[in-house]
Amino acid sequence: MTGTENSSQIVSLIRTFKMLNRFNRTRSDARQSRILYFDMLTEYYTQIKNAHDAGKMIASHPVFFPAEILYAMDIVPMHTEMTTWMDALFLKEQGELLAKGAELGLAPEICSPHRGVAGMFALQKVPRPDIILWSNLICDNTAKFGELVMQITGSPGYFLDNPFQNSPAEMSYLVGELKDMIHFLEQNTGRKMDYTKLSDIVVRMDHEIELYREISDLRKAVPCPMSIDGYLELLGADYMFPGQPASAKYLTLLRDELKIQVESGRGVISPERFRLMTLFIPPLYLINHLADIYAGLGTVSVVEPMFTRWSEGRLDPSKPLESIALKSFLLPERRSMYGLFGQTAINDITESAEQFKVDGAVYWAFLGCRHTCATIKIIKETLNDVDVPMLTIDCDLVDPTVNSKEDTQSKFQQFIELLEDR
């Protein structure tokens, strides 16, 4: 079966990204990095759409997965959760995917993007992946959804066991797991790992991590030069294009744009009244509306410690596999979502609040994400200790039936009033 025969969702996404960029290009105030980002997304999904016709193999993979390996082996990656996120963000067809997930027997408590992934494959909305990859970084949902996807698609799969804590033995285990995965991929795709290419990717990835850090630092400026939708672009750049020339170009452009704004004292909104910390991810189907709410109330998200603050460390291209393993320990998400939630994660919250001059915090309590919600009280108390109030909003990342935009707006406005009264 060719890729063009069963890729309606991909085709719709490509069409949407192209349309958005046609519109962006007509706007004088459009951020050039944003235009580039949508071009990258167009190219990403075009690669998937055409992969089989071009004789290439597709491997689906979840969040926080080392897609660098796939790029180095010339296997086309398909990020499963990002694809359902994109669906919710741009196509609003998530209801159909979730209904199919339920029909398959997946309980509503299971993370909705993963229910959507199962639905997406069962409905053949995307080309059938030739390989299914998945991992336990970062939760039980990522650890468990791969076998069902294998059953639905009939494709072989590999589970990458990412260790829970950070010790030399665990690092060594992860390197061993990566080697086994490469062996599996070589056996099942006929492709050979190109270690020279992987080293080049590691060089770029290391540079990209530096760019992420610079971008994060630039957002400390008052007024802040980036809006909340830029935050989601940062996630997409790493999740879908790790160590790729396109993402390095995008991050460099974004960094330069922010630098100019900071140097000229221009913020993304004017006047900037409240600086917010964003915890977890806002509902994707509300993101555009949310950007308007933020702008309307003079608020800006300046830091997302769970997602945009990378840990200290550098990658070494002479040890590419060790570097890929190390990267998974440098991920911002790892500090608060995987491993023990201890003093390091708590300090991260406090330091972020102080360094980014935060007035308040909004925790998007995604009900499908049990392990992050379990730390809400600790985070709230931590922020209270540094006099930062926190608003918690129950939500779902992709399911619009959990909360409406009116409800979200009302809660948000009340919170802003509270900040005004302080």
Next chain:
Amino acid sequence: MLVIVEMINTKLATLDLFKEVNNTFPKTKEIVELKSKGKKVIGWLCTYVPEEIIHAAGALPVRITGYGQEVELEDANAFMYINNCSFSRSCLQMGLKGEYEYLDGVIGSSTCDGARRLFDLWCHYISTPFHHMISVPRKYTEQAHTLYYDQIVLFKKSFEDFMGIAISDEALLDSVYVYNESRRLLKRLYELRKLENPPITGAETMEILNANFRMPKELFNRYLNKLLEELETSGIEHKCRSRLMVTGSVMNNPEFIKSIEDLGALVVTDELCTGTRYWSDTVVLDGRTPLNAISRRYLDNFPCARMVPSDERFNRVLDLVKDYRVDGVISQIIRYCVPYAHDVPLITPRLKVISVPTLGLDVEYGTSGSGQIRTRVQAFLEMLEAKRK
């Protein structure tokens, strides 16, 4: 025509001893007495924590469980959020209420999101002196065994430092013997459940299993030996309308099983971490050091839904279905128990292939079988009977 359970009212005196332990837990007579003598009591949170190491150090391992009934979990809901499983919240609630204030330590393992967050919150909010978290791989490969062994060595060292002693190989061997004996006795108990008319019910078995986590193992073994003698000579026979197996999330409530059995069925086996998955595999020395053998056993044991590939667990479930001549499976899954919830679309068709129907129940930890559950089980039993005709 339905055949209902025939209860021959022969007293099993030793069973009352187990019930007494459960009725007084967490502050049982034995625990209070041991504490007064200065013995350390260590709570463990998941079956991937090797109890033998705690035992070999001279401490009493106790499984941390939640309330034996569905109760308001107001504190835990506030501390842990409502979308974590009610088992974790129930355990946390008991911890926050000081029910486990006597514990000298808590050992967790990275088995599932609920378990790891329960450990995080316990460390943050409850002042138990010693904490240790064991990273548990999700595979059975040699690399995974090497990592898990490394974790067990770290745990042993950390625990030795806390206890101020060195745990010798001899002490570990003694503990292995005691724990293997317990596993063998439980296997004997379960063998009785394979009989056409077993002498013990599922609810009674759950009482025994619960006591197993809550009392000194040597004493448990003595009691269970005695109970087995009583059972083997009692002449008790429980006839039933259907033989059932219970699978899914952690569950240790005899009342839940009793509510099923009150409808005329008999729960003859289970795939629970409080049941078969707890005792089924022994530590096999096979030329290994005691620590290495313990490590092997715990990672290779009848797996939790967390492990990959799931076929290992599914095959064991199918074997149990055949061995115990199970007519139907009750898959009870605690809300937000994601590892088991993900397996529903995978295991249900496998059971269907061997003509074993499944009843899926979404439950909360501690539920005793509400009216709705009884109605659904009743309908399930009727369906099983219709299928047999």
